[in-house]
Amino acid sequence: MSSGKILPRRQAVPVLYTRGTHYEVGFDMGRTFGSMIKNFLILSNPLNETYLPLYQSPKGRQIYNETLESVKESFPQYIRELEGVADGAEVEFHKLFLLHLDEILPQALKHQPRNKNQPTGCSTIIVNQKDCRVLGHTEDALTETLNHYYFVVAHIISDKPQGKYNVKEEHFMSLCYAGHLPGYTMNQNAHGLVFSINTISAELLRAGKTPRHFLTRALLATSNVDDAFRVLKDAGVGAADACSINFTFLLDPRQMCYNVEMAPSPERKDESHLSIREIPLGEHNYHTNQFDRIRQDQANELMIDSSISRMRTFGGYRPPTNEEDVRHMLGDVSGGHYCVWRDNGRCDEPVKTIAVGIFDLKSKTVSLYSDNPSLTQAHCTLPFILNK
Known part of the structure; x- marks a missing residue:
């Protein structure tokens, strides 16, 4: 599925400075780059041709849910952050989480072919x-x-320790x-x-x-x-x-x-x-x-x-x-x-x-x-x- 148009290389590096809770930082990323995120979801062949069809199957949904619950147990703050991205961009959370699962779902289902012809x-x-x-x-x-x-410079401050390592503050820069x-x-x-x-x-x-x-x-x-x-x-x-x-x-x-x-x-x-x-x-x-x-x-x-x-x-x-x-x-x-x-x-x-x-x-x-x-x-x- 490639209904979007791939543009020539842009001579630009978008940079966002953001501060807040995990959800707020995620929301700012989603709101700021919402049109880019929506277009990428249209363009992504692995998502549309492999991950989403497998997600619609009962076994695929089970694997998705098992992995989501495991991440929620260890790192609930990063699930909230991703929920913020989805809400800010006004896109479905499950599509973003499937991108983070990458090849886990097709491999768990022994789905062939996997992403074997693309040397990323x-x-x-x-x-x-x-x-x-x-x-x-x-x-x-x-x-x-x-x-x-885009490049994100984020300062995250939580009111109580977060996740399995009890983190209260994060300050970083990252290409996303x-x-x-x-x-x-x-x-x-x-x-x-x-x-x-x-x-x-x-x-x-x-x-x-x-x-x-x-x-x-x-x-x-x-x-x-x-x-x-x-x-x-x-x-x-x-x-x-x-x-x-x-x-x-x-x-x-x-x-x-x-x-x-x-x-x-x-x-x-x-x-x-x-x-x-x-x-x-x-x-x-x-x-x-x-x-x-x-x-x-x-x-x-x-x-x-x-x-x-x-x-x-x-x-x-x-x-x-x-x-x-x-x-x-x-x-x-x-x-x-x-x-x-x-x-x-x-x-x-x-x-x-x-x-x-x-x-x-x-x-x-x-x-x-x-x-x-x-x-x-x-x-x-x-x-x-x-x-x-």
Whole structure:
């Protein structure tokens, strides 16, 4: 279903500053970007061709409800936030929640084909040198997502502790796909956390567990490395699907960066399986959209092919030592069908790079690009949100 029209790449990065309760912040996102959210719901092929038809089946509705109740038990505040988005945009809540379930519903129903022919994903480069500490990230998504995103700077204050980790206040910035919660892209919070996400299409997915979108949303509330690992492990429930998290805390005296591969655990069904790689000062790291360390089957062969191609491209460069190196690498178009920067200028391309973020950990700024960062200037450079 594609009754909407995919527009040419817009040279704009919408930014919203908002403050309030979880519901109020969600409502502001929905109200401000309502037309964009409505149009994205029309354009989204996975939603309209797969998720909604499965949701209409009795078994699909059961899986939806089981997962929704599990998230409500752990993170009721983020359900209220998503309800605020739905109310503000005047769209149905279940459509937004289905987007956050992603491939969990079709996999739980053994529905074929899954989203196997669309190599979506992202590329992340970490440079952790004494004179240059940078996290650079491309946001790659289905072509209908182009122009359907915004950057949110939010300050959330609750009158009582919220969710399983008793959080009362959150202050962060995050790029959001239209209708989605913050957290599952590139992000920074007031405790000095900087992180980006690479989707991984695991074959093993679990209904009734915590979707990755909600675990990374909860990551925005963490204040130190141990907090971050605790959220990702999700003891008592566990991740429903897989991704890679690249992160650091600015106040960490070791100046350590991390790559964490997170997946549903095949042995322990009540917590996530994590593989943690430390990236100490003096080193760099690349990650795309495949397991590099976890030994689990992956569902999306084209995503793996794309990941291998992008990693091969990065391997052809000398190790990056500055921001300019990172921008050139993330703007590379030499990889043939599976380039790092993806945009052939046509609407028939299934995946495009929709945005790029360059987080400078020393200057404490993020530069946002809506076009190739090796050829254009940043649309804006924002200071980090940091507690005083």
